[in-house]
Amino acid sequence: MNQPKILVVDDDKEIVGAIKKRLEMEDYEVFAAYDGLEAMDFLMEKEIQLLIIDVMMPKMDGLSATMKIRESKNIPIIILSAKTEESDKILGLSMGADDYISKPFRPDELVARVKSQLRRYLQLGSMIKQEEHKNQIVNGGLILDTDGKRILVDGEPVKLTATEYKILHLLMRNLGRVFSADEIYERVWEEEAYAVENTVMVHIRRIREKIEIDTRNPRYLKVVWGIGYKMEKMA
Amino acid sequence: MDTKWKKWLNFIAVFIVIIIMSVTGIYGAIECNKLGMIDGTVSLDSLEDSRESLFSDTASALIFQWASEKQGVANSTTYKGIFGEKELKEILRGAVVEAKLKIKPYGKKMKTIQETYGAKKADYQGGKITGIRMERDTSQKVKSDGSFTDTQTEDDGGAEAFYRFSSIYSESDLSVNIPEELLINSDKKQRLENGTITVKFTKQCIRNIETYYKERQKELQNIIKTAIVLAGIECFGSILLIILFALQERRTRFFAGIDRIWWEVIAMLVCSVMIAGGTLFAAVFYFSRQYSSSSGNTIQTSTVVETFMIISFMVIPCIVAIFAVCVQTTVWRIKQKKLLDTTLCFGYFRKWYRLSKERKRLEYEAMSFSKQHEKDRIKQYRTVRKILIVFIFLSICAIPYFSFFGVGMAILGVAAVRCLIRYSEQYAKEQKNLCKLIDQIDRISNGELTAQADIPKGTIYYDYSQKLSNIGNGMEKALQEQMRGEKMKIDLITNVSHDLKTPLTSIIGYVDLLGKDETLSPESRDYVQILNKKTERLKNIIADLFELAKATSGDMKVNLEEMDMRRLMEQTLADMEDKIHQAGFIIRFECHAKQTKFMGDVNRMYRVVQNVMENALKYSLKGTRIFVDIYEDPKSLWMEVVNTASYEMNFTEEEIMERFARAEKSRTSEGNGLGLSIADSFTKNCGGSFKISIKGDQFRVKIIFDKINNEKKR
Numbered sequence: 001m002n003q004p005k006i007l008v009v010d011d012d013k014e015i016v017g018a019i020k021k022r023l024e025m026e027d028y029e030v031f032a033a034y035d036g037l038e039a040m041d042f043l044m045e046k047e048i049q050l051l052i053i054d055v056m057m058p059k060m061d062g063l064s065a066t067m068k069i070r071e072s073k074n075i076p077i078i079i080l081s082a083k084t085e086e087s088d089k090i091l092g093l094s095m096g097a098d099d100y101i102s103k104p105f106r107p108d109e110l111v112a113r114v115k116s117q118l119r120r121y122l123q124l125g126s127m128i129k130q131e132e133h134k135n136q137i138v139n140g141g142l143i144l145d146t147d148g149k150r151i152l153v154d155g156e157p158v159k160l161t162a163t164e165y166k167i168l169h170l171l172m173r174n175l176g177r178v179f180s181a182d183e184i185y186e187r188v189w190e191e192e193a194y195a196v197e198n199t200v201m202v203h204i205r206r207i208r209e210k211i212e213i214d215t216r217n218p219r220y221l222k223v224v225w226g227i228g229y230k231m232e233k234m235a
Numbered sequence: 236m237d238t239k240w241k242k243w244l245n246f247i248a249v250f251i252v253i254i255i256m257s258v259t260g261i262y263g264a265i266e267c268n269k270l271g272m273i274d275g276t277v278s279l280d281s282l283e284d285s286r287e288s289l290f291s292d293t294a295s296a297l298i299f300q301w302a303s304e305k306q307g308v309a310n311s312t313t314y315k316g317i318f319g320e321k322e323l324k325e326i327l328r329g330a331v332v333e334a335k336l337k338i339k340p341y342g343k344k345m346k347t348i349q350e351t352y353g354a355k356k357a358d359y360q361g362g363k364i365t366g367i368r369m370e371r372d373t374s375q376k377v378k379s380d381g382s383f384t385d386t387q388t389e390d391d392g393g394a395e396a397f398y399r400f401s402s403i404y405s406e407s408d409l410s411v412n413i414p415e416e417l418l419i420n421s422d423k424k425q426r427l428e429n430g431t432i433t434v435k436f437t438k439q440c441i442r443n444i445e446t447y448y449k450e451r452q453k454e455l456q457n458i459i460k461t462a463i464v465l466a467g468i469e470c471f472g473s474i475l476l477i478i479l480f481a482l483q484e485r486r487t488r489f490f491a492g493i494d495r496i497w498w499e500v501i502a503m504l505v506c507s508v509m510i511a512g513g514t515l516f517a518a519v520f521y522f523s524r525q526y527s528s529s530s531g532n533t534i535q536t537s538t539v540v541e542t543f544m545i546i547s548f549m550v551i552p553c554i555v556a557i558f559a560v561c562v563q564t565t566v567w568r569i570k571q572k573k574l575l576d577t578t579l580c581f582g583y584f585r586k587w588y589r590l591s592k593e594r595k596r597l598e599y600e601a602m603s604f605s606k607q608h609e610k611d612r613i614k615q616y617r618t619v620r621k622i623l624i625v626f627i628f629l630s631i632c633a634i635p636y637f638s639f640f641g642v643g644m645a646i647l648g649v650a651a652v653r654c655l656i657r658y659s660e661q662y663a664k665e666q667k668n669l670c671k672l673i674d675q676i677d678r679i680s681n682g683e684l685t686a687q688a689d690i691p692k693g694t695i696y697y698d699y700s701q702k703l704s705n706i707g708n709g710m711e712k713a714l715q716e717q718m719r720g721e722k723m724k725i726d727l728i729t730n731v732s733h734d735l736k737t738p739l740t741s742i743i744g745y746v747d748l749l750g751k752d753e754t755l756s757p758e759s760r761d762y763v764q765i766l767n768k769k770t771e772r773l774k775n776i777i778a779d780l781f782e783l784a785k786a787t788s789g790d791m792k793v794n795l796e797e798m799d800m801r802r803l804m805e806q807t808l809a810d811m812e813d814k815i816h817q818a819g820f821i822i823r824f825e826c827h828a829k830q831t832k833f834m835g836d837v838n839r840m841y842r843v844v845q846n847v848m849e850n851a852l853k854y855s856l857k858g859t860r861i862f863v864d865i866y867e868d869p870k871s872l873w874m875e876v877v878n879t880a881s882y883e884m885n886f887t888e889e890e891i892m893e894r895f896a897r898a899e900k901s902r903t904s905e906g907n908g909l910g911l912s913i914a915d916s917f918t919k920n921c922g923g924s925f926k927i928s929i930k931g932d933q934f935r936v937k938i939i940f941d942k943i944n945n946e947k948k949r
Contacts, residue, residue, distance in 0.1 A: 021748050022748060226803030
């Protein structure tokens with residue numbers, strides 16, 4: 001199989017250079033573009049598997065470009081931005097992006113995210129759609145297989161303990177709903193909850209280490225501080 | 236609690252007294268009514284009659300009885316004295332009525348009738364005999380057929396006027412009621428020429444009569460006694476009511492209203508109530524007197540007396556209630572030392588005097604620092620007022636001498652009206668402009684800063700309106716400038732942070748690439764490691780700086796939710812477990828509060844707690860413990876983090892809060908000094924307060940929030 005082709009778009013040439021080098025080390029074929037229009041043109045000509053695009057660019061900004069591209073293509077798009085506000089992230093994701101990385105970022109993290117997106121796109125793209133009707137709960141790159149009692153993260157199975165699986169199962173069955181630690185404990189351990197915050201938190205952290213790329217900045221399993229825990233519903 | 240209890244007790248007592256009084260009143264009225272219901276007509280006055288009149292009374296009753304049975308006298312006029320039907324029958328067993336009458340039917344021959352009625356063969360020896368002789372007054376003219384010419388007098392019940400009566404057997408005059416039909420009977424067309432009626436009583440009969448009399452007397456006395464007792468209860472009740480009302484601590488709305496009425500009115504009400512009561516009793520007394528003096532219209536008069544007594548019993552509670560209220564309000568006023576103030580002649584004039592003094596003072600004050608036109612207005616107003624006062628005075632004087640003062644009044648009136656017309660025109664114009672000015676003020680205060688008013692140039696309010704417009708315009712300009720400044724500030728923050736982040740992204744990228752280069756010497760690898768660390772720190776500082784700038788610029792939007800402080804702390808501690816473990820500190824967490832809910836933004840509050848804990852971990856003395864506690868009081872909820880500093884804290888609470896202030900003066904160790912500032916700003920953004928106190932080596936952070944009131948939520 002060919003190496004996946006990635007297009008990196010940013011008006012800062014040094015950033016594009018660094019990203020290109022780093023991704024090439026991972027055996028990807030990387031192309032560069034320096035504004036939105038150029039990226040659009042490039043996408044017309046070449047078959048590209050993944051797009052990394054900056055928001056603030058001359059000629060055409062990243063958000064409008066994303067919107068335009070989404071009209072014809074469903075390749076994964078990762079947005080890079082110096083804007084760190086929650087609202088900016090939500091805006092970016094609602095424009096059709098698959099992921100949002102705020103600048104400055106660690107290159108390793110970017111690589112992990114690229115891998116994750118590509119895996120989902122290339123290996124599972126069609127598969128997910130077919131198997132959706134079976135006993136599976138799908139949320140973004142997470143697939144919970146209730147028959148096999150296992151979880152797939154971007155297509156790769158992840159080892160979970162029984163308790164971790166139960167917690168994840170509970171949260172994934174109720175996407176977006178916030179559970180307090182007491183509630184989780186009573187449902188999973190099936191015992192009366194008393195001073196269980198720490199226990200639950202420890203398990204949540206372990207699950208995160210297994211399913212999240214950046215544990216400090218989780219995408220799926222979120223802590224709602226002072227209230228409880230929830231599984232973020234992905235588009 | 237105690238006063239409330241007292242209040243209720245008082246209320247219940249008043250209620251009971253009023254009920255007792257009403258029941259007594261109704262009962263009394265019924266008792267009085269009984270007076271008339273007793274078999275036979277009895278009145279208070281019957282009791283005062285002498286023994287002699289008792290017999291004439293009995294005789295009258297017997298004659299009526301006889302007349303109604305034998306002579307066909309209508310029952311409606313039957314007279315029974317104090318006796319009932321049964322008693323009269325009893326008496327007839329020991330009494331006899333013997334009548335010898337000469338009757339002249341009209342146009343026919345005279346006939347003589349002799350009749351006896353009652354017990355003829357009884358032993359009248361030692362008894363009593365009384366009788367009456369009737370003779371036609373021959374001076375009265377008679378028609379040829381024997382009827383009387385003047386029938387008019389007949390209808391008036393004055394048939395007795397045609398006859399002369401004389402008593403036989405007794406020394407004193409016997410006054411017996413003779414049925415009128417016996418004398419002149421228009422239905423039978425006959426008249427009495429002359430006749431004698433004798434009534435005899437046996438000894439036993441006389442005793443019986445006296446017994447009946449006594450029984451009646453007793454019965455009447457009982458009723459009167461009851462009436463007196465009931466009246467006494469009414470009086471006592473009224474006194475009780477007055478006392479109960481006076482005992483009331485606080486005034487009911489009803490009494491508060493009563494207290495505002497001029498006291499003179501109250502006094503007049505008391506007088507009129509007393510007069511009404513007096514009149515009522517006097518009337519009762521008068522009618523009963525009259526009855527005893529004229530026994531002619533007995534039935535009618537006694538009914539009037541009884542009616543009056545019934546009315547009096549109905550009216551007494553009302554009179555007493557009014558009286559009680561009046562006395563009560565008077566007592567209250569005296570107690571409150573307000574009696575004089577609430578009178579018309581003293582209090583009202585004093586109030587008026589005070590008001591006018593106050594008005595004069597205000598006018599004087601206004602005059603002392605107001606502009607000319609305001610002075611003019613006050614002067615004009617005063618002129619009109621003075622003229623009107625004189626006018627009123629004159630008109631009062633003019634009542635007895637109208638013709639003389641009338642001219643003066645007219646002239647003054649015209650003067651007042653002319654002044655008023657002239658001034659009012661001027662006022663109206665000024666008033667219109669003033670209204671426009673006020674409208675302009677209103678609009679400006681409502682946010683329309685550039686509002687204008689079309690007041691014509693040259694009028695007194697024109698200048699003010701212009702000045703107001705200037706103020707408004709100035710404010711508008713300042714506001715716009717401020718808004719622009721605010722926007723620029725936020726733009727600046729955004730741009731600067733973007734400009735800082737972009738090169739940093741490149742630096743991080745290339746440092747990373749450099750680290751991946753396998754040809755590097757071990758020394759260079761160390762350098763790259765250092766670069767990695769420092770760029771990471773720089774990244775954090777920029778992020779913090781950006782957040783702090785946004786938080787303090789007020790641009791940050793907070794999303795307040797119900798949070799649990801205890802849970803927040805537990806989660807944060809669990810989340811930071813690794814760090815805490817690494818730092819090697821023991822954290823003692825205890826929650827002393829039961830209700831730990833408050834409103835906060837979940838992400839910001841996490842940053843607050845995280846920063847405070849990181850601060851504590853960074854600057855604590857090795858081997859000491861960090862104490863985390865949550866407390867509550869009825870209104871608020873707070874979290875305290877206490878740690879022992881590893882160095883001497885030679886700064887004040889204020890200094891540490893300043894941005895970039897660091898625990899040590901030298902800025903070498905980790906952390907950027909923004910942590911507590913961010914925590915402070917975020918706490919304030921969420922509506923809480925953030926306090927730091929330093930005592931020796933004890934560093935204490937206190938985060939205070941208002942509790943969510945569960946009752947309020949419901």
